[in-house]
Amino acid sequence: MAAPGASSPASSKAHGRRTWVLGLLLGLLGLGVLISPLLGTVAISPETVLRILFHQASGGALFSDPCAGASVPASGCAGLIEIVWDARLSEVMLAVVVGAGLGISGGTLQGVFRNPLADPFLLGISSGGTLGAAVVVVFQIDVAQQNLLLPLFAFIGAIATSVVILAAARSRFGSVETLLLTGVALSSFLSSILSLLLLYNPTGSLQVDFWLLGNLGSLDWTQDGIAFGVVLVAGTLLATHGRELNLLQLGPDVAQSLGVDSRKIRVRLLLLASVTTAAAVAFTGIIGFVGLVSPHVVRRVAGSDYRLVLPGAALVGGGFLLAARDLSLVAFPGTLLPIGIFTSFAGAPFFAYLLYRRRQSSTMGGT
Amino acid sequence: MTGPDDSALRLRGVTVRFGPRTALQDVHLEVPRGQFVALAGPNGSGKTTLLRAALGFLVPDAGSVELFGSDVLGLTVAERARRVAWVPQEENPRDDAPLLDYVLYGRYAHLGWLQGESARDREAALDALAAVGLADRARDGILSVSGGEKQRAILARALVQEAPLVLLDEPTSHLDIAHQLDLLSRVRDLARERTVTVVAALHDLNLAARFADRIVILSRGRRVADGSPAEVLSEELLARVWGVVADLRRDPRTGAPYLLPHHLVAPATTGPTPFLGKGPVHVVGGGGSGAVYMRALSEAGYRVTAGALHLLDSDLETAENLGAPSAVEVPFAPIGEEVRGKLRILLEGATAIVVAPFPVGPSNLPNLEEVLRQLGRVPVLLVRRPEAESWDFTGGRARQVEEELRRGGAREVAGATEMLAALASAPVLVATQ
Numbered sequence: 150m151a152a153p154g155a156s157s158p159a160s161s162k163a164h165g166r167r168t169w170v171l172g173l174l175l176g177l178l179g180l181g182v183l184i185s186p187l188l189g190t191v192a193i194s195p196e197t198v199l200r201i202l203f204h205q206a207s208g209g210a211l212f213s214d215p216c217a218g219a220s221v222p223a224s225g226c227a228g229l230i231e232i233v234w235d236a237r238l239s240e241v242m243l244a245v246v247v248g249a250g251l252g253i254s255g256g257t258l259q260g261v262f263r264n265p266l267a268d269p270f271l272l273g274i275s276s277g278g279t280l281g282a283a284v285v286v287v288f289q290i291d292v293a294q295q296n297l298l299l300p301l302f303a304f305i306g307a308i309a310t311s312v313v314i315l316a317a318a319r320s321r322f323g324s325v326e327t328l329l330l331t332g333v334a335l336s337s338f339l340s341s342i343l344s345l346l347l348l349y350n351p352t353g354s355l356q357v358d359f360w361l362l363g364n365l366g367s368l369d370w371t372q373d374g375i376a377f378g379v380v381l382v383a384g385t386l387l388a389t390h391g392r393e394l395n396l397l398q399l400g401p402d403v404a405q406s407l408g409v410d411s412r413k414i415r416v417r418l419l420l421l422a423s424v425t426t427a428a429a430v431a432f433t434g435i436i437g438f439v440g441l442v443s444p445h446v447v448r449r450v451a452g453s454d455y456r457l458v459l460p461g462a463a464l465v466g467g468g469f470l471l472a473a474r475d476l477s478l479v480a481f482p483g484t485l486l487p488i489g490i491f492t493s494f495a496g497a498p499f500f501a502y503l504l505y506r507r508r509q510s511s512t513m514g515g516t
Numbered sequence: 517m518t519g520p521d522d523s524a525l526r527l528r529g530v531t532v533r534f535g536p537r538t539a540l541q542d543v544h545l546e547v548p549r550g551q552f553v554a555l556a557g558p559n560g561s562g563k564t565t566l567l568r569a570a571l572g573f574l575v576p577d578a579g580s581v582e583l584f585g586s587d588v589l590g591l592t593v594a595e596r597a598r599r600v601a602w603v604p605q606e607e608n609p610r611d612d613a614p615l616l617d618y619v620l621y622g623r624y625a626h627l628g629w630l631q632g633e634s635a636r637d638r639e640a641a642l643d644a645l646a647a648v649g650l651a652d653r654a655r656d657g658i659l660s661v662s663g664g665e666k667q668r669a670i671l672a673r674a675l676v677q678e679a680p681l682v683l684l685d686e687p688t689s690h691l692d693i694a695h696q697l698d699l700l701s702r703v704r705d706l707a708r709e710r711t712v713t714v715v716a717a718l719h720d721l722n723l724a725a726r727f728a729d730r731i732v733i734l735s736r737g738r739r740v741a742d743g744s745p746a747e748v749l750s751e752e753l754l755a756r757v758w759g760v761v762a763d764l765r766r767d768p769r770t771g772a773p774y775l776l777p778h779h780l781v782a783p784a785t786t787g788p789t790p791f792l793g794k795g796p797v798h799v800v801g802g803g804g805s806g807a808v809y810m811r812a813l814s815e816a817g818y819r820v821t822a823g824a825l826h827l828l829d830s831d832l833e834t835a836e837n838l839g840a841p842s843a844v845e846v847p848f849a850p851i852g853e854e855v856r857g858k859l860r861i862l863l864e865g866a867t868a869i870v871v872a873p874f875p876v877g878p879s880n881l882p883n884l885e886e887v888l889r890q891l892g893r894v895p896v897l898l899v900r901r902p903e904a905e906s907w908d909f910t911g912g913r914a915r916q917v918e919e920e921l922r923r924g925g926a927r928e929v930a931g932a933t934e935m936l937a938a939l940a941s942a943p944v945l946v947a948t949q
Contacts, residue, residue, distance in 0.1 A: 263610060389630055396621055398611050403604060406571055407677065408597030408625030453611035 170451045174464035181471045182245060186237040188478040190485065193229060194219055201233040239373050240365045243432065244474045244488070245467035246373065247365075248439050250380040250429030252466020253387050254422040255440025256447070256458050260394035261415050261422075262328075265503065269426040269440035271329070272419065273310035276336040278430060280343050281306020282360045286353040287346050296372065300431035303360070307427035310335060315419060360434035363489025365474055372432045379428035383421050384463060390418055391456030398455075436489045438496020439466050445503060469495075524549045524681045524713035525570055525600075529579035532565050532737075539565040541737040542579070547715060549680070552707050554728035555717040558758055559839060561734040563717035564605075567683045570715070572596050583681065597625035601674035603684040607666070609658050615669050616641055616654040622673035637676075644672035648702055664695035671699065675706065682707075684716035688723065689837075696720070700727045722774040725749055726767070733757060749773045776827070778844060778858075795819040797939065798863055799840075800883045801872035802826070807834040809870050809899065812932035814838045818939070821862040824851045824883055831872075850879040856886065863890050868939055871921070873901040876914035884917040888924070896926040897935055 186202060187195045200215040216226035224231075254269035262271070281302035284290070290298055317331045347354045393414050396404040401411035430436060446469075447461035473491040525547040532540040540562045547553050555563045568574050569581050572588040581588045583599045591599070601622070609618070619641040620633050627633065633641075645651055648668040658666060667687060674682050684703065688696035700716075704727050707714045718724040724731050725745035733741035733748060735757045741748045754762045754775060762777040795818035799806045802825055811834065813820050822835035823843030835842045843859040845851050851859070859882070863869060869887055876884060887896060898921060901907055908914040922928065929935045 392624065392627075395611075395613070396624060399607060399609055399621070402571075402573060403602070403607060405573065405593055406597060406600075406602035406604075407621055407673075408594040410593040452613075454613065454617070 166451065167454070167457045170447075170457065171460055171464065174461060174468070178245065178464050178468050178471070181468055181475075182241055185241045185244075185471055185475050186233055188475050189232065189237050190478070190482075191232055193233065197229065198233050198237075201230050202238065205230065205234045205238075235369065239370050240474065241471060243373050243376060244365050244470040246377045246380050247429040247433050247436065248443075248466040248468065248470030249463040250376075250384060250425045250466070251436065251440035252443035252462035252464070252469070253384045253459050254426040254429070255442075255466070256444035256455070256462035257387050257390075257394070257418050257422040258440075259444055260397060260455055260458070261418050263398060265445065266441070266500075268438075269422060270435070270437070271332060272423055273314050273332045273336050273339070274307040274423060274426050274430070275435050276339040276343070277310025278303040278307035278427060279357065279361055279435070280339050280346075282434070283343055283346055283353060283357045286356045286360075287350040296369075297375075299360075300372065300375075303434075304427045304431040307431070308423055310339065311419070311423035311427075315416065359487065361489075362487035363430070363434040363436035363492070364485070364487040365433055365470075376428055376432050380425055383425040383428065387418065387421050387425065388459045388463070390414070391454070391459050394418070394455035394459070398453075434487075434489065436470065437493045438500065439469050439492050442496050442499050443469055445499075522548050523582070524551075524584060525715060526582040526585075527566070527569070527579065528582070530566075530569055530576045530581060531578040532562075532569060532574060533577050538737050540569065540576070543734075543737070543739050545732065545739060545742075547681075547713060549713050550707075550711050552704055552714045552727065552729045553716070554724035554731045555715060555734065556719070556721055556724050556731055557734035557740075560736075561757075562737040563734055564685055565737075566734065567602075567685050567715070567717060570683060571600060571602055594625045597677060597679065599679055600681045600683060601677040601679040603667075603670050603674050603682065603687050605686040605689055607670055612657040612659040614655050615645060615650060615658060615661065615672075618658045618669055619644055619672045619676055622676035625677065640676045640678075641672070644675040645669070647675060647706060648672045649698075664691050664699070667691060667695075667699060668702070671703065671706075675710070679712075681713045681715070684714065686717050686719055689719060696723060703727070721749060721754075725772045725774060726770060745773055749775065776846070778855075795868070796821045796862075796866050797868045797870060798822065798866035799835075799870045799872060800824075800874070800887055801831045802829055802874040802880055802883075804830045805874040806831045806870075806872035808932055809872050809935060810834050810838055810840060812936060813870070813939075814840070816936050816939075821866060823862060824855050824859045824880070826880075848879070851882040856882050859883070859886050860889075863887065866890075866894060868895045868897065870897045870935060871899060871918075871926075873899050873905075873907065875907045875909060877909040881910050881914060881917075884914060884921070888917055888920060891921060891924040891926065895938070896921060897938055898922065898926050898928045899935065900928050900930050 183202070187198050197216060197219040200212045204212040204215040214226070216229050219229065222228045251269050255267070258267040258269060258271055259265055281304070282299050285299045285302045314328065314331045314335055347357060393409050396407055396409045397411060397414070405411045426440070443466035444458050444462040446465045447458050451457050451461060470488065470492065473488055473495065477486045477488065477491045523546050525545070527543050527545040530540050530543045531538065543562070543566065555566065557563055569576055570583070570588065572581070572591070575589060583591065583596070588596060616638070620637060623633055623637045623640070642651070642654060645654055648671050650665060650668055650672065653661065653665065658669060661669065667690070671687070688699055691699060700723055703714060703716065706712065716728070728745065730743065731741070731745050731748045732739060733753065740757060741753055749764060751762060751764050754760045754777070760777050762775045765774055765776060766772070767774055795813070797813050797818045798821045799810050799813065801807070801809070801822065806822060807830065810820050810822060810831070820835070820838055820840040821842065822831065822840045824845055825832040825835065825842055826845050827847050832842060832844060841862065843855050843862055845855045863886055869890055871884070871887060874880070890896065898918065927938055929938050
């Protein structure tokens with residue numbers, strides 16, 4: 150008998166490559182998290198920012214006076230710490246969490262539907278979430294608690310919509326067309342309700358628009374924590390289903406003959422992806438293209454094994470959204486541009502490229 | 517009668533309906549452990565449905581299916597996967613994966629949640645790859661190997677599943693004759709070595725007779741014959757179930773019966789499966805020249821007939837794959853009177869005739885001569901021959917006939933696309949009985 154390592158060169162090599170790629174992506178993302186707080190609407194020297202970060206992270210042990218040598222505003226060093234730690238870093242972390250959630254959901258949906266153009270909003274999350282958010286804005290529900298209530302309603306709206314679509318399409322489940330058409334029908338139905346709401350309450354439309362464009366600003370650690378918790382739990386569960394997704398790519402029948410309960414697994418994955426997406430965007434609003442593009446980046450670099458694509462897409466998605474935040478700050482210094490505009494700006498051409506590539510390969514391989 | 521413990525697969529009065537169509541009608545079947553059973557029957561006779569019922573993919577309208585004594589629908593999906601493995605007719609992976617990973621998919625039902633493949637699993641996968649002759653291909657991608665290798669990799673995947681029952685659905689339908697023989701002998705040997713029960717739907721009765729211990733014939737959803745190849749295969753059965761006249765011979769070396777199909781019992785009127793489509797269009801070809809036109813016609817929705825072709829001609833294989841009734845002559849013999857008569861029946865039933873650029877010798881010259889007789893009755897399309905190619909081996913007689921065809925109104929077309937366009941614009945395309 151040969152040693153296990155020697156007897157399986159292909160698999161162990163693939164496994165090594167997997168670890169290597171994920172490690173690299175994780176490293177890049179960590180670097181991004183460290184660098185990104187340097188950028189913001191207020192000018193603070195990089196040195197001061199880094200000192201504040203290490204000071205806070207170490208619980209005050211390092212750099213006892215992090216603001217030394219910096220031009221301190223009226224609020225003193227505490228003011229700078231608030232800007233760097235509470236505003237910038239929480240924004241950075243949210244970008245990572247939301248991007249990761251969208252990336253892994255996108256990878257999951259592309260796998261479940263066996264369609265490279267599927268994205269996390271395929272199941273009506275966008276229209277449902279918007280309506281939920283609009284209800285809070287328009288009816289002025291508990292204004293004091295709006296920072297948490299709006300995301301809660303958006304989350305509920307989004308999840309409810311996905312569940313309705315899944316349930317409605319269940320009788321003929323497996324047909325992507327049925328799901329898509331149910332989604333389109335329900336989405337336009339919800340949009341009409343939204344339009345009606347905003348028609349009679351025009352003051353709310355600006356806030357709803359803002360939600361639709363997606364933004365990372367004006368958040369705090371509580372919101373970060375909630376988003377992080379939900380995305381981490383649901384995302385981790387998703388990431389454990391790479392093997393099942395690999396098998397589902399062979400078709401539901403083959404997967405089932407190999408022991409995957411195709412029907413059950415697909416519903417489970419779609420529900421988990423919906424929860425992840427809804428939690429990710431509840432605080433930020435709709436952020437397009439991250440979920441669509443990230444899995445493809447991983448496939449390009451490291452192949453289509455879903456055990457790698459799912460965690461990889463999470464890391465790439467986090468990095469993508471973080472980069473979008475940084476770029477928008479560099480390109481439009483001093484303004485708080487809705488981040489969704491930026492991701493769409495970068496993502497749309499990529500989407501077109503994918504469509505083009507796909508058409509090309511299908512005409513080459515087709516009859 | 518075998519006891520319950522000895523049976524790998526048992527169907528009790530299974531009936532499956534798809535809307536108004538009955539795919540299986542009250543089928544009883546018992547497969548004891550260790551047997552290699554071939555499931556044969558015309559297209560649409562219920563072979564695939566039977567296998568799908570055995571896999572628990574569908575719920576019968578009546579009756580039940582048991583795997584090793586347990587109702588298949590009472591087992592979880594993973595329990596089923598540990599009892600029965602499946603080699604589908606065709607599998608089209610979208611994503612590339614090394615063959616080793618592809619084979620390791622077969623271990624899924626044996627692994628716990630989050631449990632990675634162990635060294636033992638990888639060893640089993642490598643053993644399975646070696647067993648199907650792909651030991652040195654473990655790192656190659658599934659999308660880069662040939663059709664035959666892919667089918668063997670799928671067989672290896674079924675092996676590492678370590679299920680005591682393996683179901684194969686037309687595993688050889690996309691393989692050439694050498695790979696068909698190779699795959700089936702591997703299946704038989706593996707079945708013997710590993711004492712695995714095999715049920716394989718097979719189109720080719722000769723392959724079934726050669727490899728299987730037992731042949732079960734399905735026709736229109738019913739089990740119409742069952743027994744050893746020698747018991748089951750008969751000229752009468754071929755005529756009754758397939759509507760084909762054939763000679764039954766015996767392989768001098770293996771002793772297995774084999775069939776030489778001649779022609780349909782009643783070609784134009786009662787085919788084994790009524791086909792609703794345009795045409796029929798008759799393709800005269802040979803030596804592989806007609807394949808592309810037969811496929812193009814079939815894909816465009818035409819019913820196709822072919823011939824006269826010699827047995828072993830690749831055009832005949834294509835015609836059979838397309839379900840095209842053909843006039844068939846034994847290899848290397850000139851087209852005889854009987855086959856010529858059969859060709860005439862097909863030509864008379866056709867609404868158009870396509871002459872592929874086939875090499876013409878004395879043995880197949882009658883093909884052109886028969887087409888000439890049809891001139892004026894239906895449109896005749898001549899596919900243009902390449903300039904430099906020599907094709908006339910009759911000393912000029914073939915050229916003469918072609919010239920007569922051309923003068924008599926046969927239209928020349930440059931390829932399959934032009935052929936389809938010409939057919940679409942042809943005036944008469946209604947079958948005349």
